[in-house]
Amino acid sequence: MEQVKLKKRSEVDSNFKWSIEDLFANDGLWKQEYIETKEEIEKVKNYRGKLSQSGKQLYEFLRLQDEITFHLQRVYVYANEKYHEDTGNNVYQGFSEQAGNLAVAYNSAVSFANAEILSMPEEVLHNFIKNTQGLSQYEFALNEILRNKPYTLSGEMEELLALAGDMASSPQTIFSMFNNADIKFPAIQDEKGELVEITHGRFIGFLESGDKRVRREAFQGLYASYIKYKNTLAAVYSANVKQEAFYAKARKFPSTMAMKLYNSNIPVEVYKNLIETVHEKMSLMHRYVALRKKLMELDELHIYDLYTPIVKNVDIKYTFEEAKELVVKGLSPLGEKYKEVLLEGFRDRWIDIYENQGKRSGAYSWGAYGTHPYVLLNYNGSLDSVFTLAHEMGHALHSYYSNKTQPITYSDYKIFVAEVASTCNEALLMEYMLSCTEDKKQKAYLINHFLEQFRTTLYRQTMFAEFEMLTHEKVQKGEALTAEALSTQYKELVEQYYGKDVVADEEIAFEWSRIPHFYTPFYVYQYATGYSAAIALSRKILKEGESAVEDYIGKFLQGGNSDYPIELLKKAGVDMSSKEPIRQALELFEELLNEMEALME
Structure with a gap:
């Protein structure tokens, strides 16, 4: 074969x-x-x-x-x-x-x-x-x-x-080398019976498969590769947490979290507000998981069953050309000037599109002042890949506007706002696709994708953030971060966030060992806060039109690092110092859940 x-x-x-x-x-x-x-x-x-x-x-x-x-x-x-x-x-x-x-x-x-x-x-x-x-x-x-x-x-x-x-920086470098160059995953048979190697880029595609065997074997195969090195990976992660704790202590910060958030003038309460607000609405995630189990007609819903679409017989694939066209149409509420820059990026090859041997996993936008931004993708034709394109071009255009408007001193916007423009693009694209869909199944398929964004961005990233908070606190107290301690802590969080309707497979306890962002401490919470801000901004743009776009581009995207992140968002109309944007996002999640339940009756 x-x-x-x-x-x-x-x-x-x-x-x-x-x-x-x-x-x-x-x-x-x-x-x-x-x-x-x-x-x-x-x-x-x-x-x-x-x-x-x-x-x-x-x-x-x-x-x-x-x-x-x-x-x-x-x-x-x-x-x-x-x-x-x-x-x-x-x-x-x-x-x-x-x-x-x-x-x-x-x-x-x-x-x-x-x-x-x-x-x-x-x-x-x-x-x-x-x-x-x-x-x-x-x-x-x-x-x-x-x-x-x-x-x-x-x-x-x-x-x-x-x-x-x-x-x-050695722990981060060691992990990057291990995760991108050295670790090897097994091959499994795909739905067609062809032997295909598991890679970082293919993993989610396998989990989205309609074939439970493929999902299970990909899940077990990937995690088995990490579990072999669990003690080494625990030592590398622990070293990274300890070096950050050293810098915090040297600079007389009360904690690593306080040090990391202080850089952007973000109060620690913003971090804790996120976790508290999500905890208040944990029942919504449990309800979504129960709906997934019911619609998939499974006696047991496993972690590896969470990514496959729950709407049957809808398997949409998009060429990269189709993806670009969808993104352009979806982002039309942002106006003609924004569209022109977007098209320039597509035309002038800002993007590295497909996976190849040895290519870094995931996706990002990055560049240097004075040159256009660059976008790395590992495009695979899925709906998720289409949204990743919209997401990364959101980053790219944020950088484009910031660099064009601000001197180099203020061109590199803070991480706290880094995910806002990207996620706002995703929200606008989803609204467009839902508005163009009359077919009941396709609408349900898209809503499912939107619900998944809430699960993976608002809930899952908050779970990651809570894991980071707890593990950094352990080191501060002098406790050891062994593979067993990390895995026990992680599995407890998975069970808390997903509830009793999910089988928390033993392998998921080791998910901490493969998350690159854990080597940039107290970063991931900003995906969740950024998602909440983006939902609020996208609705403001769709409701108010040109005036909201002017505030968004003129006061936020062009603002770069010329003011504190929370102040820049306030200028665009969103106050992240309160719990309100997070609550609004979770209210939308509940509305979508209601709609999904009604469609699938």
Whole structure:
């Protein structure tokens, strides 16, 4: 029986690859800019001990920082995106490591700056800003440094922490190498009896299969591969939690969560509000799971049964061309200018479309200031892939508008708002597809997909967030994060979130071992808060039209990092400091659940 294998990177048609040459036409130019950037970093030391001497010196230093950041972004993004094309490619593994070392060198070189700025009397700094030409551009950034005064160490200590950056990133690097390059999954027979290797990109497709055997074997096969290394993976995860706890303690934060949220000026209560509000409506998830079990006519509903569509005889596949057309139509409420940029991205190959051997799993949007954004996909023709396209182009256009409007200092928006534009796109696309569907089964199929977005984004990401909160608290208390402890904790959460109608298979206890985002602590909760904000914004856009679009694009997408995330969202009409947007999203979930139950009677 012949096994279906992925193409090598060299075998993929260039039309399906991103135009990475727009960043650097060849590796030689990258090497040249790498060397030049390294030389620019050396200039930083000329300003050490001099920032408080005059506003001119401070301004020149900040300009140099911007210049280095511009080139470092280009060097770093190219190296890593080339590496992500094929993580087994030794050349780009080396480029990625070099770029990472350069970033550490830069962070070390500038580590003195915040301490020097904080050592100035505040009235002197404000006087510099007022009387030095050009320095007012940096006022918000300088005020941010002042906000961090309680958690900023001496210049010598800051330099030491910066030098430790490469070592501290080791757990994430080790996991990435293991998860993307080293781990191998078995092959299983698909619905047609063909032997197909399980991959990161194919896994969800297997779980969406209408054949229970395929779902079960894919689920068991994937997790068996991780369970073999459970103790190693627990040690790597524990090391990552401990290094974050070290930084939090060194900077005198009460916890890692407080440190991570402080960066975006997000109160810890926002995190806890999310978990509390979802707990209040846990019964809705249990009700959805019970409906799924009933409609699938199963005596037992397993974890691997949660992804397959519950509407039978509707198996819609979309070519990439069809997906693009749907996304363009679905996002039409955002206006003609937004559409023009979207089409530019499709036309000018911003997107790396299909999976190939060694390609990084998942999807993302990323880029460097001064160049268009790039989108990595592993497109497989499913409805989920269509929504992933809309999602990642939401990120891309957020970056596009931010970069076009803001100077480099404020161009890179905070993580808290990073998922809003992407998820707003998904919500608008879903509304469009539902409005175009008269067929009862197709409508139910789409509603099921929408319900699944709530399950996987609002509920599941909140479950992830709660797991992170609990495991980081354990380390803070001095408890060990063994494979057994992590798996017991994780399984308890699965049972709590999904309820008694789901069989919590033993394998799911090890899901923690394969989640890349756990190596960027206290990130995933923002998928859930972002989803809630996006639902509120999409409804505002559909209800109010042009005025809401102007606020959304003009005050939010173009805002970049020029204000605090919660303030930017308030300008667009959503207050995430309250529980209200989360409650509104869960109310919509309940409405969709009611509609689904009525359709399937």
